[in-house]
Amino acid sequence: xxxxTSAAWAQRLAGVRGLLLDxxxxxxxxxxxxxxxIPGSVEAVARIKQSGLKLRFCTxxxxxxxxxxxxxxxxLGFDILVNEVTSPAPAACRILKERGLRPYLLVHDDxxxxxxxxxxxxxxxxxxxxxxxxxxxxNLNKAFQVLINLENPVLISLGKGRYYKESDGLxxxxxxxxxxxxxxxxxxAEVVGKPAPEFFQAALKEMGLEAHETIMIGDDIVNxxxxxxxxxxxxxxxxxxxxxxxxxxxPEVKADxxxxxxxxxxxxxxxxxxx
Amino acid sequence: xxxxTSAAWAQRLAGVRGLLLDxxxxxxxxxxxxxxxIPGSVEAVARIKQSGLKLRFCTxxxxxxxxxxxxxxxxLGFDILVNEVTSPAPAACRILKERGLRPYLLVHDDxxxxxxxxxxxxxxxxxxxxxxxxxxxxNLNKAFQVLINLENPVLISLGKGRYYKESDGLxxxxxxxxxxxxxxxxxxAEVVGKPAPEFFQAALKEMGLEAHETIMIGDDIVNxxxxxxxxxxxxxxxxxxxxxxxxxxxPEVKADxxxxxxxxxxxxxxxxxxx
Numbered sequence: 001x002x003x004x005t006s007a008a009w010a011q012r013l014a015g016v017r018g019l020l021l022d023x024x025x026x027x028x029x030x031x032x033x034x035x036x037x038i039p040g041s042v043e044a045v046a047r048i049k050q051s052g053l054k055l056r057f058c059t060x061x062x063x064x065x066x067x068x069x070x071x072x073x074x075x076l077g078f079d080i081l082v083n084e085v086t087s088p089a090p091a092a093c094r095i096l097k098e099r100g101l102r103p104y105l106l107v108h109d110d111x112x113x114x115x116x117x118x119x120x121x122x123x124x125x126x127x128x129x130x131x132x133x134x135x136x137x138x139n140l141n142k143a144f145q146v147l148i149n150l151e152n153p154v155l156i157s158l159g160k161g162r163y164y165k166e167s168d169g170l171x172x173x174x175x176x177x178x179x180x181x182x183x184x185x186x187x188x189a190e191v192v193g194k195p196a197p198e199f200f201q202a203a204l205k206e207m208g209l210e211a212h213e214t215i216m217i218g219d220d221i222v223n224x225x226x227x228x229x230x231x232x233x234x235x236x237x238x239x240x241x242x243x244x245x246x247x248x249x250x251p252e253v254k255a256d257x258x259x260x261x262x263x264x265x266x267x268x269x270x271x272x273x274x275x
Numbered sequence: 276x277x278x279x280t281s282a283a284w285a286q287r288l289a290g291v292r293g294l295l296l297d298x299x300x301x302x303x304x305x306x307x308x309x310x311x312x313i314p315g316s317v318e319a320v321a322r323i324k325q326s327g328l329k330l331r332f333c334t335x336x337x338x339x340x341x342x343x344x345x346x347x348x349x350x351l352g353f354d355i356l357v358n359e360v361t362s363p364a365p366a367a368c369r370i371l372k373e374r375g376l377r378p379y380l381l382v383h384d385d386x387x388x389x390x391x392x393x394x395x396x397x398x399x400x401x402x403x404x405x406x407x408x409x410x411x412x413x414n415l416n417k418a419f420q421v422l423i424n425l426e427n428p429v430l431i432s433l434g435k436g437r438y439y440k441e442s443d444g445l446x447x448x449x450x451x452x453x454x455x456x457x458x459x460x461x462x463x464a465e466v467v468g469k470p471a472p473e474f475f476q477a478a479l480k481e482m483g484l485e486a487h488e489t490i491m492i493g494d495d496i497v498n499x500x501x502x503x504x505x506x507x508x509x510x511x512x513x514x515x516x517x518x519x520x521x522x523x524x525x526p527e528v529k530a531d532x533x534x535x536x537x538x539x540x541x542x543x544x545x546x547x548x549x550x
Contacts, residue, residue: 137410141447144438148445162459163419170423172416172459179458180451184437 004257009272012234012256016273018054018209020200020228021045022218023061023069024164025241026262027078031167034072038240040263042077047266049079053273056207057085058200058216060159060193060223062129062174064110065089086203088158088193089114092127095192101154103127106143106177108134125154128181128189130161130174140177148185155181159193161223165242194220195227204231215256217265219243226253236265279532284547287509287531291548293329293484295475295503296320297493298336298344299439300516301537302353306442309347313515315538317352322541324354328548331482332360333475333491335434335468335498337404337449339385340364361478363433363468364389367402370467376429378402381418381452383409400429403456403464405436405449415452423460430456434468436498440517469495470502479506490531492540494518501528511540 004012024030027041048055057080061069066089070082089111096103096118104123105115108131115127126147131139147153161173178189193199204211211232218224219241228235237247237255240262248258259265279287299305302316323330332355336344341364345357364386371378371393379398380390383406390402401422406414422428436448453464468474479486486507493499494516503510512522512530515537523533534540 131412133412135412135415137406137408137447140410140451144447144451145444148438162461163423169420172412172419172455176415176419176455176459180447180455183454184447184451186437 006272009257009268013215013269013272014274015213016053016215016234016269017213018056018207018215019048019269020056020058020203020207020214020216020233021262022194022216022220022224023057023059023073025219025243026217026238027057027073028076029165029167029241030171034075035167037076037078038261040261044262044266045078045080047270051270053269054207054209055084056203058194058203059085059087060161062088062111062158062193063108063132065113067113068110086199086206088199089129091199091202092156092158092192093118095156095190096125096127101125101156103156104143104146106134106139107131107158124150124152125156126181127156127158128174128178129158131177132171135172135177140180144181144184147181147187153185153187155185155187155189157189157191157193159223160189160191160195161220163242165219170242194218194223195230197227197231200228200231200233204233215269217262221247221250221253221255225255229253229256238262238265281547284532284543285549288490288544288547289549290488291328291490291509291544292488293331293482293490294323294544295331295333295478295482295489295491295508296537297469297491297495297499298332298334298348300494300518301492301513302332302348303351304440304442304516305446309350310442312351312353313536315536319537319541321354322545326545328544329482329484330359331478333469333478334360334362335436336362337364337386337433337468338383338407340388342388343385361474361481363474364404366474366477367431367433367467368393370431370465371400371402376400376431378431379418379421380404381409381414382406382433399425399427400431401456402431402433403449403453404433406452407446410447410452415455419456419459422456422462428460428462430460430462430464432464432466432468434498435464435466435470436495438517440494445517469493469498470505472502472506475503475506475508479508490544492537496522496525496528496530500530504528504531513537513540 157178160175216228216235225235432453435450491503500510
C-alpha cells in the first residue's frame with residue numbers, strides 16, 4: 001500500500017473506541033515450545049490497556065482451551081485474561097445446549113476440557129476444530145463414519161480458516177478438513193467463529209461497544225477483515241502471521257488500512273482515534 | 276427398483292458387445308488381509324470371458340500399483356491380467372511427461388512404483404491418490420506447503436471418489452483430501468480417472484469397442500454410472516460395495532438398470548445382450 005497521509009488515517013480512525021484483536025499471527029506465531037511473540041506486540045497490548053480504549057481478543061483458536069491458550073500467552077509476556085477472550089468453543093457449547101445436540105468431537109486433546117459436561121453418548125452431530133496432528137486418517141474417517149450414518153447430519157466447524165503460520169511454515173487449519181467432510185457426506189457445515197456475524201456480534205456485546213466504534217485487527221484478509229467489515233466494523237490487516245502480499249490486492253476485500261504489525265496499528269490508533 | 280420385464284431388459288441390453296467392470300465394490304470388498312470376493316463375482320468374470328464378450332476392468336484404484344492390485348485379485352480367485360486393467364496412475368504419468376511436470380507424490384507407498392522414472396526433484400505439481408493411512412496431518416501439510424508455494428499450482432487427483440467400502444465399514448477415498456487441498460490453496464484439481472471422459476474413452480479404445488456397444492457396471496452412481504453415460508455408454512449399478520438405497524433415487528443420475536450384484540448383471544447380459 002502506498003503510505004497513507006495523516007489526514008487519511010485521521011479520517012479512517014475517527015471515533016474508534018475499542019479494538020478487537022486477532023491473536024495468532026498478530027500477537028504471536030505458534031510453533032515449537034509454544035511459539036514466540038511478534039516483536040512489539042507485547043508492548044502494543046500494554047499500551048492499548050493503558051490508553052483507556054476498550055480491548056477484546058477475538059480468536060478462532062480451537063486447538064487449545066481458553067485456559068491453556070491464555071496461559072501460553074501470559075508466559076509469552078502478554079497482559080491477557082481468560083474473560084477478555086471470545087473464542088469458538090464456548091459459542092459452540094451454547095448451540096449444542098440450545099439444540100439438544102450430542103457431539104462427536106474431532107478436536108485436539110487440549111480443547112476437550114471446553115466440552116466437559118456435554119453429553120457425547122450416541123452422537124447426533126460432529127464438532128470439528130483445529131486438531132492439528134489429531135487429523136490422522138483414522139480420526140477423520142471415524143468422524144466421517146459417524147456423520148454419514150446420521151439421519152439429519154449436522155457438522156459444526158470451529159472456524160473455517162485455510163491455514164495459519166507457525167515458526168516452521170504454514171500449517172493447515174480446520175477449514176480444509178471441514179471441506180473434506182462436507183464433500184464426503186454431501187453436507188454444509190455450520191461455522192462457529194470468524195467470519196460468522198453472530199461471533200463478531202457476541203464479541204462486540206461482551207466489549208460493550210457498537211460496530212461503528214470498533215476496529216478489528218487481524219492477519220486474515222477474509223475471515224478477520226472481511227468478516228468484521230460485513231458487521232459494520234472497520235478492519236486493518238497486519239503484514240505478520242499468514243499475511244501474503246497478494247492480500248493487498250484481494251478481489252473481494254479491501255482493508256481500511258494495511259500496517260506492518262500490531263505495534264504500528266496501535267501507534268496510528270493512539271495518534272488518530274481521538275478518545 | 277421394481278423388477279424390470281424381460282422385454283425391458285432385452286431393449287436395455289440390445290447390442291452390448293463389451294463390459295467395463297469397476298473393481299472395488301463390484302468384484303471384491305477390500306479390508307483386512309486384502310479383502311474378500313463378493314459372492315458370485317469370481318464366477319461372473321469367468322463367464323464373461325467364456326462368452327466371447329469383450330471385457331476390461333476400469334478402476335480408480337490408486338492405493339496399489341497395477342502389479343500389486345492384480346496380484347491381490349488373482350489370489351482372491353479372479354481371472355485378471357495387468358494388461359486388462361485401465362487405472363489412473365499410468366494415465367497420470369502420460370500427462371506428467373506431456374507437460375514436463377515433476378510431481379510431489381501424496382500417494383500410498385504401494386503405488387509409488389507406478390511413478391518410477393519420473394523426475395520428482397524440485398516439484399512443480401502435486402499428485403494426490405488414495406493414500407489411506409498415509410493421509411496423516413504431516414503428509415497432507417507437506418503437500419499443502421509445496422502446492423501453495425508454486426507460482427502456477429497444479430493439483431492432479433487420481434479419481435475424486437468420496438468413499439469406498441471395506442469389510443469394516445466405509446472408508447474415505449481421495450476425493451475429500453483433494454477438496455481439502457483445493458480449499459487450502461484456492462485451486463481446482465484436474466481429475467484423472469472416472470468420471471473424466473478421457474479416462475473412459477481410453478478404456479474403450481483399449482477394448483476396441485464404441486461407446487454404444489459397451490456397458491459399464493459399477494457401485495458408484497456418479498463416477499461409474501453417470502460418468503459412463505455421459506460418454507454414450509450404458510451403465511448398471513450393483514447393490515454391492517458402497518451402494519446405498521438412496522442411489523436409486525439420485526437427483527441427477529439414473530442407471531440403465533439396478534442389479535443385486537455382478538452375478539445378476541452377467542446373467543441378464545448373457546441372456547439379453549445378443550452377441
